[in-house]
Amino acid sequence: MPNTAKFLSIKSLIIWVVMAITSLSLIIVSSVNLFSQISSYQAELQTDVTTLAELIGNGAISSIGLDQGAELETNLQVLAAAKIVENVHIYKIGENNELDFFASYNKTGIAPVKAKFEQAEELAIVTIIGGVAELIWPIYKDNTDLIGYVYLRASAETLEDHISQSILLTLSVFFVCIAICFFLTLKLQRAITAPIQTLVRLVQRITRQKDFSNRAEPNGIKEIDILIDAFNGMLERTQGHIQRQADAEHEYRTLNVSLEEKVNQRTLALKEANGELIQTLEKLHQFQRQMVQNEKMASLGDMVAGVAHEVNTPIGLGVTASTMMLDRLGDLRKGFEEKTLKASALSKFIAESEENLNIIYRNLNRAAELISSFKQVAVDQSSENNRTFSFAKLMDEILMSMRPKLKRVNHEILIHCADDLYIESKAGPINQIMINLIMNSIIHGFEFMEKGIIDIDIVMQDDKKICITFKDNGEGIPEQLRKRIFDPFVTTKRGQGGSGLGMHLVYNLVTQGLNGSISVQSETGKGVEFKIIFPVKRINPASLPKSALF
CATH class of the missing domain: 3.30.565.10 (Histidine kinase-like ATPase, C-terminal domain)
Structure with a gap:
């Protein structure tokens, strides 16, 4: 698999992690603070506009009631002292509840704006759009009768200036904090990685030189000192193991010199014993094969003896029957020659002959079957x-x-x-x-x-x-x-x-x-x-x- 670990080091990891956490924290804090300031500036502007519109409306009640529009416009000139006010309209509710333009104020250098009759409801609250704040405020007589409206258009440049200054200040603080954090992070990673690099160089040197007598020095960082202590302990155990192994090898070489001679002597004796054992095993196998063969032959001998005994019985009966027939045949021949042969004697001879021949046939057939079975079994046993x-x-x-x-x-x-x-x-x-x-x-x-x-x-x-x-x-x-x-x-x-x-x-x-x-x-x-x-x-x-x- 590709070696991607070489592109990642503890140095870069510490810097990236710390800077990422710090940057994220500063961004969140700065954003919350900036949003809070901008909201505060907007609320302050809305309050100022609302206060001015209410004051202008209260001042215009009497002029609207007396229908003194020219005098009211003269009075509105005092708004020149309010730097944020650009345009003011006074609307009067006339007949049929329709709004009529009653008086106005336009700051020097600011172009008049057209009447906002149709936006009375839309601008009922302060609306900040395009660098200006607009508000239409109702005018009540005796706090009950609606007699007109005040339209106030104020500049939002002050709000934008405050917002720009806040953003600039926030960014300045952000980058200053990032720079300080980066500097401190570098110090931190050097404090952590320097002893690790020293330990790595020591390991590399030990690997090249095979010198396990070197030891790492503690540096005051608790966790790294624990690692160094464990590493030094491992070096000490390794050095001891190598020393013991060297001593054992030396002892082994010392013993090996005398052991080779003993091994040669034992090997010679073992060869002689193996030769005797092989001969004994061969004799044992020969004896075992002979015993098995003897067992087969004994079984076959028993079967031969038994079959011979069985065959003797039918053959003996056949011999007896045939002898009896020969005797009867001699008597028959004698009677025939002497011409004393009787029909009853011939009939008796024929009957006895048939009986004896049947006896001979049955017993010979039985003997043949026994011999056939014995032959087949004997052939099978040897095949x-x-x-x-x-x-x-x-x-x-x-x-x-x-x-x-x-x-x-x-x-x-x-x-x-x-x-x-x-x-x-x-x-x-x-x-x-x-x-x-x-x-x-x-x-x-x-x-x-x-x-x-x-x-x-x-x-x-x-x-x-x-x-x-x-x-x-x-x-x-x-x-x-x-x-x-x-x-x-x-x-x-x-x-x-x-x-x-x-x-x-x-x-x-x-x-x-x-x-x-x-x-x-x-x-x-x-x-x-x-x-x-x-x-x-x-x-x-x-x-x-x-x-x-x-």
Whole structure:
């Protein structure tokens, strides 16, 4: 912004303010005084004119009554002694109340004026116009009968002279006062600005020389002395601060010499410690990755063992049925060869064959379904690629792969998911997440319960994100454990086969594998609720081939 402050100084400010106030005050006082004098002069002139007109009217009463106009004009010549009187007319009220010119007086050298019959009312009071004062005064006989009028024209030169003298005197006094005020103002501003200028020069010198030992001298003006005392105090504190800073810098330089050597020694030791720490962290990360991998493989191993057990049952039944058919077929062949085969035996063989073949078909089909589900789950767990799938079908496959473990307990798992919900995402992380959550509820939440309930709600949000709400009615999670539930190696089954990596694996799969978020809410004795949200691409089932819908 422009520097306009340099055009305004304390000197000019004091002069302008004081002179402006003084001038305004003098103008107001002079104007009031001049107006008062002029009004007084005008009132005096009006009084003189009124008095003369009244005297002339009283003197003309008898002459008007006797109709002696010539004698009255002779008597009016005495008005020559009144310097202000220029013209006098005496009007008489004649017949029909009309005014007649009766007598007059005209000062020597002054031209007569015409009669003022029509201005009797207008000039009833003294009127001052154009340097003359005019008045028409009524003449009463016995103070009751109006017999005429006196017209008096007087000079107002004396009034104008008085006014001119008053104005001249007022202006003279005004300018004299202004000159005196200006002189005193200069003295005042010098008394105020001189110590300020001295202080400013001292500040400038200190700024240039950086010498804070200088001090300002008092000058006897209270306010400026207070400023000087404060300024000197600031200089003293600044000087002390600089001295302390110089001492501290000297001490710092002294200590720095010995400190550098210590720093070098500590730096070398720190580098060695950092190297050891980095190696320890790398080993820890390797151990953690190995533990996570072991957790995955242990989960997959449990699933393989369970599925193998499940597959053995239908295969065993199929083997038993097929062995029985072979035995019956041997008996049938023997009877046929010996020609002892009966129709009832053939009919019984056919019935048993149909029954055994149905047993074989059902159990083989069941084994095929188990193997297919296991294969899909195993592929999903080891795959990190996106694929299009039905979420409801994925949940069915997960539950089928967990069937061996779920058969051992009476817990109920409720899946709430739309059949037409097809998405494109990574099925492997979802598979591992759901297995870990379900097993976590079974092992920890339902540890002391005969029958627990797990509710899994799957809904879409804005066709861009999917929200999985996993709830159980188990024991819940204590507050101190809930805050660290996703940290590695946090478990309540230490020494009982628990590694503490299950929920840590879930957290990593959600946040890193699916780019989503997971939150937990739980209170002791009130179950647990996990909410998982991650982005997906929703697929319209109508755009998929029929083979992909099953």
